[in-house]
Amino acid sequence: MNAPVTRANPEGWIEQIFSAKSVLKGGVVRRSAKWVELEIGHERFEQEVRSRGFHMIECGGQLVVICNAGGIRVIC
Numbered sequence: 001m002n003a004p005v006t007r008a009n010p011e012g013w014i015e016q017i018f019s020a021k022s023v024l025k026g027g028v029v030r031r032s033a034k035w036v037e038l039e040i041g042h043e044r045f046e047q048e049v050r051s052r053g054f055h056m057i058e059c060g061g062q063l064v065v066i067c068n069a070g071g072i073r074v075i076c
Contacts, residue, residue, distance in 0.1 A: 010040040014048055018067075026068040033063050 022029055036045045045063070049056045053069035066072060 010044065013039050018048070018052065023065075023067040028067060029065045031063050031065075033058060033061050036063055 017023070017029060017031070020029055021027075033042065036042060046056065049065055052067070055066040055068075055072050057064050057066075
């Protein structure tokens with residue numbers, strides 16, 4: 001696998017994602033896994049999600065971040 005090509009300002013990208021209204025309200029954000037890899041890399045994004053106490057799932061090439069530190073239950 002090739003190394004990710006990252007933006008010159010990954011902190012700005014992270015700030016933009018995690019300052020969205022849905023994040024501030026405890027909602028969800030969804031991004032393409034390929035896009036995240038190109039922008040900042042999966043590992044860095046996972047670190048950012050974990051540092052906020054949020055949860056992340058991957059499904060169908062999409063990363064879904066649940067912007068709430070509460071417990072989660074997978075229904076189906």
